[in-house]
Amino acid sequence: MSDTSFSREYLQRRSFIELSARDRAKCLFDSGTERELAGSFDRIESPWLPMQDVTPQADDGCIVMRGTIKGRQAVVIAIAGAFQGGSIGEVSGAKLTAALDLACLDNEKGIPTSAVLLLETGGVRLQEANLGLAAVAEIISSIVALRQHAPVIAVIAGTVGCFGGMSMAAGVSSYVVMTREGRLGLNGPEVIEQESGVEEFDASDRTLIWSIAGGQQRYDQGLSDVLVDDDADKMAKTIQELIAKGVPAVHRSEQVDLYRSRVAALDPSRQWDPEELHSWASKKKEKNL
Amino acid sequence: MSEFTGIRGRAWFKALTGQESSIQGDPPSVLTTDALIGDDKGRFLCVVPDPGGRFPCARRGEVGLEEAYTLAARVREVTNADKDGKKRPIIAIVDLKSQAYGRREEIAGIHLAAAAAADAYATARFAGHPIVALIVGQAISGGFLTHGYQANRLLAFDDDGVLIHAMHKEAAARVTRRTVAQLDKLAETVPPLSYDVRDYAKLGLLYKLLQVANPQNPGASDISLVRGELIAAIQDARKGSRDLRTRLDSEGARSARKASRLARARLEEQWKEQAFTTASSY
Amino acid sequence: MKACWRKIVEQFEFNYPAKRKVPKKSHVGVVGSGDLEVLLEPAEGPEAAVRIRTSAEGFKTTWRAVLDRFFSQYDGAARIEINDAGATPGSVLLRLQQAVEASER
Structure with missing residues (x-):
């Protein structure tokens, strides 16, 4: 890259989503406290990808880092969206679950440890199908176990978004942090179009996609707790604040009666304008950072 | 294939509980009842097709918004009721197409609905409820994650009508740019890709494969066998750990x-x- | 997901003479479309060894040429592993240089 002239303001803002998964994880810690576990040189690769003509990655696209955030113990697990669409395979899934379980054990031993999940993922890796799906079930279980002790923060920042089973992992987390660039949904647009037809969902309609699953919308309808600019420093500060806040009194996915009654009040005989659901947002939301 | 989804679920729900109805106020697509299983009163749950359902994309046995929140509510009801007493078993009968694929579903945050159901099951399991999933038909993708996959013990019929997978075969072939025949061939050497429940059993996730003579119209001997296996699985779950470690060990x-x-x-x-x-x- | 049916992951190994020890290991890159990851470590013996795994078939001579060029400048006794997802020769050289910089920083 050549030294073309960027504005000073632009240069001072360090993009979070342009960082590699490893650097995203790193920038959240108190400088120098982070250590990567089961990293690239441990070479725990997917055994299934080479059988299917796909080059594996030495860390299977899952980075686990441990250290302190504002002096508190934390583990950050970053999925690399650039490798296989951030899909969850056997190894990446096992690393995620193990990291959550180890944090849970530390909490039980009296060492408060929070978890931050940087989710850039389309969901289950199809080349590892059933082992990916099983891994997602285990990830969900381990989040539910850990969040009793310490907050589990799901961050959906990059343009890959968070889809498939991993959107459920975000759903059971203590907090969901998004950027305007991030998207959150169970089914990606292509899958819906394929399964239910183009009249149900036109996957080429970018405006439609962002109006439904984009960070701004998810925040406006109360399905995301914080909306952050694409800025590494602001992201780090947000994470610090949420960790300091601790475990919420009630998790969103525990509020079954509330959401059930909201769904009951919807009129499914027509398609909706996503803005109609802004009424769901509670008034005491995080300030827009 | 898919038009038969739900027939088995309903048949087994009826065979094991003597009922086939929903709790009043719930959508007809979620069957819930408490029935005796061994010495325990267990909570049985099943998602079935409802052609008259409110949401058009969730009428053929998919787990949609209403199904997921109903499951979550009916599981949480049990965890709350048994808070200070004996934790009753929860039996998830699984025969479902998938999660619902629709625009309304995405707008209303079906990921949260699905998460709420998985959360309710996991929370019940950590509270000490033995949870057994009885897979009698299809168990696909987000639908299975929502209903069944959080169980302590997974039981499945050893039968060609049982399908446990991350994606329907035709869709998987399209996405990976292979033919269905190529996918089947590849699955012979890559077990997690296989659509055969016997290959799934090799992954170590299942507690047991059950031999049932007639999975669609169970007779007395089938029912008594399955009942016995459920009781055994419940007992084993009560003895074991509350997390999902058994699937890895x-x-x-x-x-x-x-x-x-x-x-x-x-x-x-x-x-x-x-x-x-x-x-x-x- | 562009998993093409006929392709296999190809593996090549090349060796080059080296003159000096490598200070420390380094890792750069990602196995994403048109990119690659490089794992560079100090080697035991007096030469450099490169192992390449790539899903782009039929480029052995190109790899040889790119590495010849790289090792005309680099004399570290490194064990280098490359996991490639179809990177161009330019990207390969860039990633190798980044890995070297990171290992000597």
């Missing part, structure tokens, strides 16, 4: 999930080492 997992076990062992080792170095540096 099973004999099958020791070979099929070797990489998972290695990743976990390495992380545990380095986590401990790091705790040691941090402690000694002070």
